[in-house]
Amino acid sequence: MNDAIWFRLPPAPSSVPHRPPTAEAPSVSATIDGRAVEAPAGATILDACRDAGIDVPTLCYLETLTPVNACRVCVVEVEGARVLAPACSRKLEPGMVIRTRSPRVDLSRKLVLELLASSVDLSTAPTLVPMMREYQADPGRFAKAVGSGLSSASSAAPSVSVASVLQPAKVDNDLYMRDYSKCVLCYKCVEACGTDAQHTFAIAAAGRGFDAHISTEFDVVLPESACVYCGNCIAVCPTGALMAKHEYDLRQAGEWKPEAQSVTDTTCPYCGVGCTLTVHVQDQRIVKVTSPLESEVTHGNLCVKGRFGFEYVNKTG
C-alpha cells in the first residue's frame, strides 16, 4: 500500500525565480509637499510620491517601460531649479524640496493637456478626461484666440481651426489598426516594439517638430514591415491610437460595450510558457485579450497567438 504509486497533482507552480535581494540601498531623504520622505537611492521623484500616496499625473510613463520623459504632464517644482522637473524620470536627490502642486506646476500641466487636446483626437483616451477637468484645461482657447484675431470680435464661433494631427486611420491588416489622429507621441509603442519588450523594431518616431509621428520605414503598410503582430504596442498605447482590428470593427459598428464586458484571468492555451491572459468577454464572446502589467511572466506582453488567436473559442458548433 505504502509502495503504491498514485497519481498526484503536480505541486502548485512555484513562483518565478527572483533575482536575489540586493543589499539594502542607502536611502535618500527629501521633502515633498511639506512632508519628509525617504526613498531608496535611485528612486525617481514619482516613485517617492507614489510611496507617500501623493498623486502625480503621468501619460508617457509606464512601470514596465524605460521613462522617455516626453509628455511633461508629470512636471513638479524643485526648489532652486530654474525649470520644472519631470517626476517620472528625475531621480530623487538628498535634500530636494519638491512641490507637486503649485500655480506653476498646474499651469504647465494645464497647457500640456490643452496643447494635446487641441491637436489630437482624445475620444478613446478616457484617462485624460479627469485630468483635463482637474487642471481646468480648455483646449478650444487656441482656436478662439487665433480665430478672433482674424475675424471680427463679435463673431462667436471661432472661424479658424488650429493645426492638428487628424488623418485617416491606417487599416492595413486583419489584426490591428493604427489611428495616428489619436497619437500623443508618447513613444510607448516604440519602446514596447523595441528594447523594452519585443525587440522587433517595426516602428519608430520619424519626421520632426509638429510633423513628428510614429512610422514604419518609408511609411510602408504593416505587412511589409518587420511587425510580428504581437500587439504589445497596443497594450501600452494610452489613447487607443493602436487598437485590435476586432475592437475597432465593433466600435465602428457601435457594438463595443465596455460596461457589458466581463474580465477573466486565465492561462494561455498555446505554449509551455503559460502566459497570463485577461480575457474580455461581451455577449458570451471573447472580444479582446490582454495580459496584466503586473504579471511576473508577461509584464503585459504576449505573442500573436495569445493576443489574437481567440477566434476558435468563439466558434460554437
Place this chain on the structure above:
Amino acid sequence: MDLHITGGEPTEDERAAVDALLGPPESGWEGGARNIAQDGRTAAGGHSVTGERHLLLPAFHAVQDRVGSVSRGAMNYICRRLSVPPAEAWGVLTFYHLLATAPRPAAVAHVCDDIACRLHGAEQLCRDLEARLGPPLTGGSPAAAHDTHGGGARAGSSASASMGWQRSPCLGQCDAGSAALITRAGAMPERFVLAPAADASAIVEALAGATAPPASRTVGAIGTPRLLARAGKVNPASLDSYREYGGYRALARAIEIGAEGVIAEVTASKLLGRGGAAFPTGRKWDAVRRQPATPHYVVCNADESEPGTFKDRVLMEQDPFAVVEAMTICGLATGAAQGFIYIRGEYPLAEARIGSAIAEAREAGLLGADIMGSGQTFDVEIRRGGGAYICGEETALFNSIEGKRGEPRSKPPFPAEVGVFGKPTVANNVETLVNVLDIVLEGGEAWARTGTTASTGTRLFCLSGHIARPGLYEVPFGATLREMIELAGGVPGGRGVKAVLLGGAAGGFVGPEHLDLSLTFEGARAAGATLGSGVIMVYDETADLGDSLHRIAEFFRHESCGQCVPCRVGTQRQLELLPALSAPSAPSASSAPSASSAASAASVFGELSVAMKDASICGLGQTASGAIESALNLGLIERPVKGGE
C-alpha cells in the same frame, strides 16, 4: 540582430557610395553577393554588429552626395551593412532636412530666407527663383507636406529637372546679405556656398556649374585681436604657415605643464563657454578628467545654427589648425584619446579646411599616437550635421553622432558623466576652445586681465542686419552695444535704430534705450537679455519686425525635435497665435485684429510661453518664445490694452 528588410535593392551607384565609406561587404548577410559555402550558417552578433550604428548619418550623406537622395533600396543596404532596423533608420533619415527621401534634381540650391537675409530681400530672391525654377522642393516625410522648410522629397521642381531649389534657415553667412548653399550630387559631388547670392541668375549659374570668386568679408576688432589674430593672414591650408604665427606652441606648453596644469590655468582664466550656456570651462574639464569611467571623449560643437551666427565658421575657415590644436589640448587635459568635431552640413568650406588640417596634423605627429613625444594619444574625427538646429544642443549632438535621431536627452545625467556613447564627455563650442590656446600660453590669470571681472577675455560678435559694415568683430568684454554698432559703421542712411536682436532667435530684442548696455554676461543678464552666441542684428526704424517675428516662430516650429509636448505643439501654436497678437491702435476694421481679441491672444500666448519655458526638455523649447515676448514687452508689437474679451 534579426533584420526584416523588404522592398528594394540599392543601385550600383548607391552601393558604390556606401562601400566607399564602409568598405566592401564581408558577407551575404551584409548585402554582399550570396555565397553559401563561405557565409555558411555563421551568425555575427554582439558589438561587432551593432557597434557601427554611428556610421548611419555618414552613410546617408555618402548616398545623398552621390545620387541626390536616399532611396528605399539605398537605405535597406545601409541597414544591412550597419545592422540597423529600417524603421529606426527611417526615423533618422527623416530627421535631417538636408537629406531627401525621394528623387530630386542633382543640383539643388538651399536659399537662405532667414531673418538677416530677409532684411536684404530674401523673399524677392525666392520669388525670382520660383519664376525661374518653379516652386521650391518641400518636406520629405508624408506628414510634412505643409512644411515649407522641410528637407525633402516631394519635388516642386521634378526629379527629371536638372536643378531645383529649396528654402533654408540661416546659413551662417548673415554678413553677406544673401546666401545659398549649392549641392550637386554625382560621382564627384560638389557642395559650396554662394554668399552673397546676388540674384536669381547668380544662383542658377552656380547650379549650372559656375563658381563665383569668394567675396571679401569684414573682420574687425577693438584692440588687439586674440581669436582673430591669425584670421585672414595665416594660410589655412598650411601647417608651416600656422607655426609661423605661433601655432602649436600652446600644445607644447600644455604638455610641459601637464593635464592638471592646463586645467588649473583654464580654471584661473574664468573662461565661460561661448556656445550659449556660459558654463565655466575649467570646471567642465576637471569634472571629465576625474571620471573613473573610460574612455573619455572630446566633442567640439561646430553645429553653429543659431540664426545670425557665423563666428565659428570664420574661425574654422580662416584658422582651422587653431581649432584642432585646442581640441588636442582639451583631449590631453581631460584624458580623452578621441575627439569629434561636429560641423553643420551647411559649412562645406569649414569642413574641408578642418579636414585638411587634421590630415596634416596627423602626418606631422600632432595627432595620433605619442603626440609631440608626450606619450599620449589623441585623434579627431569630423562628423557632418544633416541640417538640424537642435543638434547644436550637446546631448542631441551626442545622439546624432551615435546614429540616432537628434533628440536631446534629459539632464541629469550631465555630459561630464554620461556623454557620447554613454561615456564622460567634454563638449565645447569652437570659440570657447580657441580661447584656450592663449590661456595656456599666457597663464590663466594674465589672460583674465582682458575683459571684466566676471566676463574675462574677448568675445566674437556677429553683426548683421541694417548696419554699414556687417561682419565678425572681436572686442574685449565690456564694450557697449552702441560701440559695437559704431565699430561696424552705424546704421546706413543715418537712420535710427528701432531694435537690436541680441543672441539670435533664441535671444531677444532690446530697444534703442538699451544701446549703452555693456556686452558682458552680467550686463546682459541685468538687462534681462542674453549674449547667446554673440548675435547683434540691427533693425533700423523702417524695419518690419512682424516679418522677422513670424520667421522666428516658423524657425522654431521647423527646428523643434518634436519630442516633448510643450515645444512640439507649443511652437506650432505660437506661430498660429502670432498674427492675432498685434492689434492696430485704432479700433478695428472687421478684417483686422481688434484690441480685445489681441488681448485674449496675448494672455493665451503669455501662459503658453511660461509653460514652454518651464516644462520643455531643452533650451530650444525654453527659449522659443523669448524673442516674441521681448518684442511684446518693448511694445514692438503693439501690446493691446488689457481689456478681456
